[in-house]
Each structure stands twice: as structure tokens, then as C-alpha cells.
Amino acid sequence: MSINSRIDNIHNCPRAAESCIGTAQNPANRRWTPRAIASELIKIVQQLSATPSLQIKILLVSDVLLAAASVILGYSLSPSYSFFDLTDQHVSAEVAMPAFSAVFSLCGLAAGAYDRRHLRMLWQPLLAVIAAVVMAWAIFLLANYVIYYRSVGRWIVFISTVSLIPTAFGVRALLSFFGSRNQKNILVVGTTATASLVQDEVQKIGGSLSKIAAVAPGHFCAILDQSSRSDPDSKALDEKGGFDLIIVDDACDREVLLRALEYLKEGKQVAGFFWYFESTFQKAPLQKMDLNWLMSADLYLLRPLGRAFKRASDVLLASVGLVLCLPLWVLIGILVKISGPGPIFYYQTRVGLDGKTFSLIKFRSMVDGAESQGKPVWASKNDSRVTQIGRILRKTRLDETPQFINVLKGDMSFVGPRPERPEFVSLLSSSIPYYDVRHLVKPGITGWAQIMYRYGSSEKDAAEKLCYDLYYIKNGNFILDLAIIIRTLGTVMRGAR
Numbered sequence: 001m002s003i004n005s006r007i008d009n010i011h012n013c014p015r016a017a018e019s020c021i022g023t024a025q026n027p028a029n030r031r032w033t034p035r036a037i038a039s040e041l042i043k044i045v046q047q048l049s050a051t052p053s054l055q056i057k058i059l060l061v062s063d064v065l066l067a068a069a070s071v072i073l074g075y076s077l078s079p080s081y082s083f084f085d086l087t088d089q090h091v092s093a094e095v096a097m098p099a100f101s102a103v104f105s106l107c108g109l110a111a112g113a114y115d116r117r118h119l120r121m122l123w124q125p126l127l128a129v130i131a132a133v134v135m136a137w138a139i140f141l142l143a144n145y146v147i148y149y150r151s152v153g154r155w156i157v158f159i160s161t162v163s164l165i166p167t168a169f170g171v172r173a174l175l176s177f178f179g180s181r182n183q184k185n186i187l188v189v190g191t192t193a194t195a196s197l198v199q200d201e202v203q204k205i206g207g208s209l210s211k212i213a214a215v216a217p218g219h220f221c222a223i224l225d226q227s228s229r230s231d232p233d234s235k236a237l238d239e240k241g242g243f244d245l246i247i248v249d250d251a252c253d254r255e256v257l258l259r260a261l262e263y264l265k266e267g268k269q270v271a272g273f274f275w276y277f278e279s280t281f282q283k284a285p286l287q288k289m290d291l292n293w294l295m296s297a298d299l300y301l302l303r304p305l306g307r308a309f310k311r312a313s314d315v316l317l318a319s320v321g322l323v324l325c326l327p328l329w330v331l332i333g334i335l336v337k338i339s340g341p342g343p344i345f346y347y348q349t350r351v352g353l354d355g356k357t358f359s360l361i362k363f364r365s366m367v368d369g370a371e372s373q374g375k376p377v378w379a380s381k382n383d384s385r386v387t388q389i390g391r392i393l394r395k396t397r398l399d400e401t402p403q404f405i406n407v408l409k410g411d412m413s414f415v416g417p418r419p420e421r422p423e424f425v426s427l428l429s430s431s432i433p434y435y436d437v438r439h440l441v442k443p444g445i446t447g448w449a450q451i452m453y454r455y456g457s458s459e460k461d462a463a464e465k466l467c468y469d470l471y472y473i474k475n476g477n478f479i480l481d482l483a484i485i486i487r488t489l490g491t492v493m494r495g496a497r
Contacts, residue, residue, distance in 0.1 A: 416444025
């Protein structure tokens with residue numbers, strides 16, 4: 001049965017929804033045999049692996065522990081060094097363990113090792129882990145040699161590497177295995193459109209086995225009253241099992257919300273729609289948004305303290321980036337000039353904070369006169385107007401580095417929604433609701449939408465990216481900015497765009 005037919009049937013027939021909800025078995029009356037304990041442990045792992053936010057936390061904690069354990073193993077099994085008896089020329093295990101664990105976690109973030117989308121693939125997590133280990137050891141060894149003039153033995157590096165790669169990949173394989181086989185029954189107390197929205201997003205993150213149904217708020221209270229009766233029908237429902245998660249539309253009245261909370265006593269998860277959608281899919285539900293959604297947020301990025309801290313970090317990062325990139329700019333400028341006639345830099349009007357326009361600076365990556373007809377054209381992934389040198393610059397995002405100047409001038413931030421051209425802003429604002437909300441913050445060189453969504457060249461892509469931009473505006477902070485910058489560096493190193 002299709003999701004729409006299933007939703008419609010349950011939405012219009014409260015008895016059907018009652019048969020799906022059921023009641024939970026009281027854990028106190030259950031016999032805890034070894035088999036039952038094992039079954040419960042598997043269920044716990046499946047529940048953890050089914051939640052993207054928990055998956056990331058599990059991977060992060062396991063990576064830190066596994067990295068520390070691999071260093072201990074390397075020092076313990078190395079034929080050249082004793083664990084506690086090391087010369088002053090070598091790094092001690094007490095220093096190497098926390099330092100390498102921290103570097104490995106950051107490199108894993110850059111390599112995409114915590115990207116939930118990679119867990120659905122077989123080899124992508126392995127490649128990400130290998131890249132993270134190689135980068136971590138390279139940074140760790142270089143930093144120790146340059147700063148402390150100390151080295152780490154080859155056997156220690158080898159043993160740690162061959163133990164860390166399979167174990168870190170194994171954790172990801174287990175999460176992927178349990179996640180792909182986890183069936184989660186979700187009841188949405190709201191409209192069929194809300195349930196369909198949840199269904200679409202669940203399928204995008206690999207939850208194809210999850211079953212989702214909807215029930216009207218008015219029917220939900222009636223179902224609760226009937227399901228709470230201790231009759232044979234209720235006992236039969238206990239054996240069939242019920243819903244693992246109940247999502248309540250935030251527009252429901254107080255009575256429905258209070259009645260939904262009664263399911264917490266039965267060990268079920270109960271969540272508001274907006275909270276569930278944002279925490280699970282890490283974007284805003286544009287189709288369900290209203291102004292209350294944004295006004296109820298902390299909005300750290302819009303507060304004076306948040307703006308001041310972000311500005312200070314922008315100036316620092318842009319200054320460092322400018323100094324590091326200046327020698328490279330000379331080479332890029334020569335290559336751009338060789339690639340064809342036209343200027344080295346390209347200036348384009350974009351819309352920034354509060355809808356004000358500014359001149360964005362980029363290295364020219366297209367042929368001169370790419371818009372000779374005078375009309376703005378969406379840039380596509382394999383745009384024929386891009387030069388050979390331009391393709392390399394765009395894949396590595398080196399064409400964006402002159403925007404460090406825009407950041408220092410105050411036109412842009414390091415992290416934020418990407419600025420669009422006035423012509424596109426006018427078009428998208430008229431067709432996409434709340435599009436102008438993205439102008440509450442400064443545009444960025446990189447952003448949450450850029451690392452979470454593919455290269456877009458249509459109104460549909462713009463609407464999808466807006467969902468991620470709105471999530472960033474509501475939840476943005478220093479930690480999220482740091483994660484975006486690190487993941488962007490990983491994207492640059494992989495040459496992906």
C-alpha cells in the first residue's frame with residue numbers, strides 16, 4: 001500500500017489508527033531471559049542507528065576512543081620503544097593519545113567521515129576514514145617536528161594506522177547495517193501533507209523501511225480513550241506492537257498535546273513536528289513554516305554579542321587566509337590570463353545584509369562576455385562557459401578566495417548563506433516564501449547549504465537550499481561555523497563542489 005493511501009485510510013478512519021497505535025507492554029511484567037536481553041540490546045542499537053544526530057555523536061565518541069586506543073596499541077607493540085621509557089627526542093604516549101585523538105576527529109570532519117549520507121554507501125565511509133587517518137598523522141607528525149622537534153616512531157604510526165582504520169570503519173559498517181534494517185513506525189498527529197513531508201525526508205536519509213501514518217488531531221484523543229481500555233482488542237494490539245514515535249503537529253491544541261504526552265509513560269517517543277524535523281534532517285521545514293518558528297528561536301547570530309564575536313572571528317580568519325593565499329594568487333592570476341582574454345578578477349553585484357547590494361570579487365572562471373546578451377543565466381554544474389583553468393578553480397573553490405577582501409570590508413562573513421544576484425533574488429522572493437529571511441545575516445563564502453546540498457541551478461534547488469539557510473540562521477553559533485569551515489576545507493581538498 002502506498003504512503004498516501006495508507007495515510008488517507010488512517011486519517012479518515014480512527015479505528016484503523018487505533019489498530020496501528022496499540023499500547024506498550026509493561027517492562028516490569030516481562031521475563032528477562034538472556035535471549036530477551038540480547039533482543040533489547042539489538043533494539044537499542046537499532047534505535048540509536050536510526051537517528052542521524054545520535055549516529056554522529058556515536059561516531060565522534062567512538063573515533064576519539066579508538067584513536068586513543070590505537071596510539072596505546074602502537075606504543076605497546078612497537079619493538080623500538082617502551083611505553084613509558086622514551087627519550088626526549090620522541091613524543092610520550094600521554095601527549096600523543098589526546099593530541100592525535102583530537103586531530104583525527106577534526107580531520108574526520110573535514111574528510112566527511114561524519115556525513116550521515118555516507119553511511120548508506122559501502123566504500124565511501126572507508127575512504128573517508130583512510131583520508132582522515134592519513135591527514136591526522138601528517139598534521140600530527142609535522143606539528144610535533146616543527147614545534148617541539150620531536151618525532152614518533154614508524155612502528156607506532158604503522159601499528160596505530162592498521163588498527164584504527166578497520167575499527168573506525170567497522171563502527172560505521174555496524175551503524176549502517178542496523179540503520180538499514182531498522183523499521184520505525186511513526187504516527188503523525190496532523191494532516192496527510194505533514195506526514196508525506198516526513199515520509200519524503202525519511203526516505204532521503206535511508207529510512208525506507210520506516211512506516212508512517214497520520215491521524216487527525218480530533219480522532220487522536222478518541223483513539224487514546226479507546227486504546228486505554230483493558231479489553232481483548234487492546235491485548236491483541238500489545239502483541240502486534242505500536243508506534244515507536246509520535247510526532248505532534250505544533251498547530252494542535254493544548255488538549256491534543258497533553259494527551260500525546262501520556263504515551264511517554266509507555267516508553268514511546270513523543271516529539272513536536274518542528275523539533276523532530278530540524279534535529280533529524282538538519283534543515284527547516286519550509287512548507288510548514290510561519291513567523292512564530294523564527295521568533296521562537298534563540299537567534300544567536302542576530303544578537304549584538306553574536307554579531308560582535310562573528311565579526312571578530314571573520315576579520316581574524318580573513319586576514320590569515322589573505323596572507324596565506326597571496327602567493328597563490330600570483331600563480332592563479334597568471335593562469336587565468338593565459339586561459340583567455342579578459343580580466344583576472346570578476347566583479348558582480350550581489351545582495352547582502354538587509355537586502356543591500358555590494359560588489360562581490362572572484363577570480364574569473366568563465367570566458368569573457370559569458371553573459372553577452374545582458375540577461376543573467378543560472379550557472380550549471382557542467383557549464384560550457386567555464387574555462388579549463390576555471391574548472392579547476394571552481395572545483396577547489398579557489399575562485400572564491402578573493403572574497404576574503406569582501407569579508408574584511410564587512411560585506412560578507414566567512415560563513416553564511418551564499419549571496420545571490422539581484423535579478424535572481426527578485427525572482428526567488430516572489431516564488432519562494434520567506435526567501436528574504438536569509439538577508440537577516442551577512443552572506444558567506446561558504447555555508448550550511450553548500451556542504452549539505454549539491455550544486456544547484458534552478459528554483460527548486462534554491463528552495464531546498466533555503467531550508468538549510470533558514471536552519472543555519474535559527475541555530476547558527478561558533479561551533480556550527482567551525483564545523484562548516486572544517487567540512488569546507490575537506491571539500492576543497494577532495495575537489496568536490
